[in-house]
Amino acid sequence: MKTVQELREIARDVRIDALRGIHSAGAGHPGGSLSVTDILVSLYFNVMNVNPEDPKMEGRDRLVLSKGHAAPALYSVLAHRGYFDPAELLTLRKLGSRLQGHPSMELCPGVEMSTGSLGQGFSVAVGMAIADKIDGKSRRTFVVTGDGELQEGIIWEAALSAAKHGLDNLIAVVDWNNLQIDGVVDTVKKVAPIDDKFAAFGWETFVCDGHDMQSLLDAYEKAMAVKGKPVCIVAKTVKGKGVSFMENQAGWHGKAPSDEQLEAAIKELGGEK
Numbered sequence: 079m080k081t082v083q084e085l086r087e088i089a090r091d092v093r094i095d096a097l098r099g100i101h102s103a104g105a106g107h108p109g110g111s112l113s114v115t116d117i118l119v120s121l122y123f124n125v126m127n128v129n130p131e132d133p134k135m136e137g138r139d140r141l142v143l144s145k146g147h148a149a150p151a152l153y154s155v156l157a158h159r160g161y162f163d164p165a166e167l168l169t170l171r172k173l174g175s176r177l178q179g180h181p182s183m184e185l186c187p188g189v190e191m192s193t194g195s196l197g198q199g200f201s202v203a204v205g206m207a208i209a210d211k212i213d214g215k216s217r218r219t220f221v222v223t224g225d226g227e228l229q230e231g232i233i234w235e236a237a238l239s240a241a242k243h244g245l246d247n248l249i250a251v252v253d254w255n256n257l258q259i260d261g262v263v264d265t266v267k268k269v270a271p272i273d274d275k276f277a278a279f280g281w282e283t284f285v286c287d288g289h290d291m292q293s294l295l296d297a298y299e300k301a302m303a304v305k306g307k308p309v310c311i312v313a314k315t316v317k318g319k320g321v322s323f324m325e326n327q328a329g330w331h332g333k334a335p336s337d338e339q340l341e342a343a344i345k346e347l348g349g350e351k
Contacts, residue, residue: 080123085291089119092158093320094349096150099170099177101340106170106179109330110224111151113255113288113315118143118155120294121220121251130160133187139217140190140206144199145224145253146180147332153177153186161188197230199223200250204236207248207308218302222251226258228269234279240308241280248308249301250276253288255317259331276310288313320347 080088092115100106118141122128126139143152150170157164162176169175176185180194191206193199203221210217227233240248252272260266269275273283282304286297294313301309317331318324321343335343 082291082295085116085119085123088123088158089115089291090320090347090349092119092151092154094344094347095157095164095167096154097321097335097340097343099150099153099167100334101337102168103171104334105332106150106334107147107332108150108321108324108335109257109317109327109332110145110148110253110255112319112321112324113317114145114148114222114224114253115151115155115319116289116291116294117222117251117253117313117315118151120291120298122155122159124295125298126220127217128159128188130156130188133161137215137217139220141220141222142191142193142199142203142206143181143222144193144197144203145222145227146193146199148224148253149177149179149181152181152189156186156188159188162186196224196227197232197236200227200233201236203250204240204245204248207240207245208243210247211243211245216247218247218249220249220251222253224258225252225254225256225263225269225272226266228252228272229263229267237276237279237281237308244306245308246305249298250281250308250310252310252312253315254312255315257317257326257328257331259328261328272312273310276312280307282307282309283312284309285312285314288315289319322346
């Protein structure tokens with residue numbers, strides 16, 4: 079278990095290395111990667127039962143990154159957790175790399191499901207949780223989705239199924255950063271109030287600050303105590319978190335930083351070039 083301060087420091091390093099990977103690739107999704115970082119760091123370092131030395135360990139908890147375009151953040155977290163050498167992060171999106179633009183369960187250790195087509199990862203996570211219920215397994219499935227992704231109908235079909243089957247072994251976390259590729263989420267197609275919608279579909283819901291480690295840890299603790307229904311944690315975040323010129327800018331949804339921008343971003347995050 080890490081202290082809150084240690085988690086913050088890990089998140090700083092994860093953000094820096096995710097940006098370095100995107101810069102090296104010349105492509106990627108920095109905005110959503112930076113917004114989801116604290117969610118992933120807190121899960122992998124303090125909440126989930128995983129073993130980097132044995133990625134397929136029986137009984138491990140599983141995480142599905144349904145918003146698969148945020149793969150740079152997931153890869154960086156996995157590397158810092160010990161699944162592979164962080165130096166490999168600079169191979170992002172390159173031919174022959176295990177770290178493709180969207181997560182591949184066939185290539186990258188620690189990736190539980192190949193994702194990218196929005197909404198499908200969420201539905202697969204529901205299927206995983208149903209299978210564990212049938213098999214009598216006590217592990218948990220976590221699924222991280224984006225607020226823009228909630229515009230996909232497949233999300234809500236899966237949400238109904240999760241409630242029907244009483245999946246208290248399923249915890250969804252919504253990275254609520256308010257932006258998607260075309261602009262403000264609710265301007266494109268309104269999804270708020272997210273917590274009330276999930277509650278109406280039969281889920282227990284909690285709202286937390288997605289950049290406050292203690293707020294996240296408290297939300298996970300409450301979520302894991304719920305019995306008889308799935309849980310949705312709505313984590314309020316900032317797209318491009320930690321880099322002032324990226325924060326709350328839809329234009330940074332899918333654009334690599336230049337050399338100068340990378341240097342400025344790393345400096346602002348508190349790292350060295």
